[in-house]
Amino acid sequence: MSAPERRLMEGSEAIAEAAIAAGCRFFAGYPMTPFTEVLECFAKRLPEEGGACINSESELEAIGQAWGAAATGARAATGSTGQGLSLMQESMSEITRAEIPIVIFNMARGQGDYYQATRGGGHGDYRHIVLAPQSVGEAVEITQLAFHLADKWRHPVVIYGDYLIAHTAEAVGIDRLDFGPLPDKDWAVDGSLGGTGRSRNVNPIGMEKGSKGIDPNRFWQNLADKEDEIAVAEQRFEAIDTEDAELLIVAFGTLARFARAAIRDLRAEGIRVGLFRPISLWPFPSAALRRAAEGCTRVAVLEQNAGQMIDDVQLSLLGSVPVVPIGGISTDAAGFGIGALLDSDLIAGRARDAHAGRPVPRGVVA
Amino acid sequence: MTDSNDPLRVIPTDAPPVGACRKTGDFVPPLTLMGEHDLCPGCGEPLALRQILDSIEDTGLGQKAIGVIGIGCYTALTSLMDIDLIQALHGRAPSVATGAKRMRPDELLFTLQGDGDMVNEGLQEVIHTAARGENVTCILLNNGVFGETGGHMTATTVLGQRTKNSIEGRDAGEHGYPILIGDLLARLQGTAYCARASVHDAKGVARTRRFLDRAFESQMKGQGFSFVEILTMCPTGWFIPTSEGPDYLDQELGAVHEVGELKKDGVLIED
Secondary structure (H helix, E strand, O other), X not given: OOXXXXXXXXXXXXXXXXXXXXXXXXXXXXXXXXXXXXXXXXXXXXXXXXXEEEEOOOHHHHHHHHHHHHHOOOEEEEEEOXXXXXXXXXXXXXXXXXXXXXXXXXXXXXXXXXXXXXXXXXXXXXXXXXXXXXXXXXXXXXXXXXXXXHHHHOOOEEEEEEHHHHHOEEEEEOOOOOOOOOOOOOOOOOOOOXXXXXXXXXXXXXXXXXXXXXXXXXXXXXXXXXHHHHHHHOOOEEEEXXXXXXXXXXXXXXXXXXXXXXXXXXXXXXXXXXXXXXXXXXXXXXXXXXXXXXXXXXXXXXXXXXXXXXXXXXXXXXXOOOXXXXXXXXOOOOOOOOOOOOOHHXXXXXXXXXXXXXXXXXXXXX | OOOOOOOOOOOOOOOOOOOOOOXXXXXXXXOEOOOOOOOOOOOOHHHHHHHHHHHXXXXXXXXXXXXXXXXXXXXXXXXXXXXXXEEOOOOOHHHHHHHHHHHOOOOEEEEEEEHHHHHHHOHHHHHHHHHOOOOOEEEEEEOOOXXXXXXXXXXXXXXXXXXXXXXXXXXXXXXXXXXXXHHHHHOOOOEEEEEEEEOOOHXXXXXXXXXXXXXXXXXXXXXXXXXXXXXXXXXXXXXXXXXXXXXXXXXXXXHHOOOEEEEEOOEEOOO
């Protein structure tokens, strides 16, 4: 197979094209910066591909429409910023329980939605898969992977992007990626089984046709068992220069790209520093992080918020290595997440302090 | 079948008589998995559901229908409905039906919602679905009360109606006015068919069936949004004896939410 033609594309367009290449035929959304252009691209492209894109009256409706489309077996997606995802949380929790594969794009305003993404803001016992690309190129691959994982596990997948992912233009080539075989969607509704005694009910409450009542304990436990399997099977990460590292930086998403540049400079100075980048935020790659942190003097958590992922780092390391935060709240005047922390020199300075055991400034990074 | 010359037939006594002692649960209507339900005596919802399923079966859409179900007492009926279903969140059935219809344009897509579900929690969904002219049928089971929680005021509760949170009766000054949802939806351009029926007597049941047939026909012709509101009895939530349910519906709920067709083929039907 020849390599796909590479073209300069904004992230929003690349994501929409990648989704369409993966077979996505339905999208619904409501405009909100910096997600808006993702919706624009789907609105333009899906009708050309025989699909549908709905400009929903709210994020509540957007996720409902994607829910209905996905329940028929179509590959379907929705998205917003973290603010819009707040409105979708009730449905996201129910969709997880109804085991409907759906992809949800969060073009977040920075990294303050880490808890929302990984803990979920909805009710009940549930987790969903969260993937965080660091670049437009990786977003193209992760978007396609997300549809595959959603179908593989019958589970929602959130893609945690941001302003930089949505609005940076990179040269990317888009071809359909093959991640292997998937089970038939015999659970999906198509209307054909009415009156046969085998009709379906895609539902989030454990209702079964032909039997009265439900068994909530068994229903919830089945979901928990599946999530335990996902937690083992779907951990993804990247480790750079971790073998001999004295200081290990942990960072995700686009911020990790700035950390990568900082590490190159620090290595040139002879400072032994490495980068561990979780790609799946849930399941968090705990075992790999523990291995990467072996022999390190310190682990520095770089995140663009008041300190959220640091919880997962601490839970992974269980006190085996001292953990220090080197990021912080850092955004622009509009609050879209373009803060002073997105600076490899500044990050290198903070890493130098952390490596030397000096205190790293806390508070807003402006 | 018996001929007058045949000897008198003797019923064998070593086996139970055929056809005797049949229970209501032994009769299973089309597109139904069980003949009995767990809703209260005198409830109008199973009557309405029977009309819906019969209409789907008789119009030949039994293997082309997808229902999207809201949350209320009627949710319990999903276990006996033998058609493909998607269970939606409270209030969110119209958006779910929209997404499903866009991917399955040849199938009959309908929602089943109560008044609390459609007119309280999800009012904006049904309005926008109608305004888009979405080619789905929304069916409202309207009993003017949150039945599942035990009789609380909804947006369609009529003035004077006693509920657990309007204990002296719904008062316009304190609780506002009921929403006549059928009248509201009929006036939207995207609505092709709109009607209000009731199941409080045989005539009403027959009319319910007729309106459902027309709504489904409208959808299969691709006319746009169709809506059937069905007034149903809820003696439990109305705090009245079971036998008084039909009259209460007719005289109280029915006096405000008037039965009849409101729009046909995209044309408003004026009084």
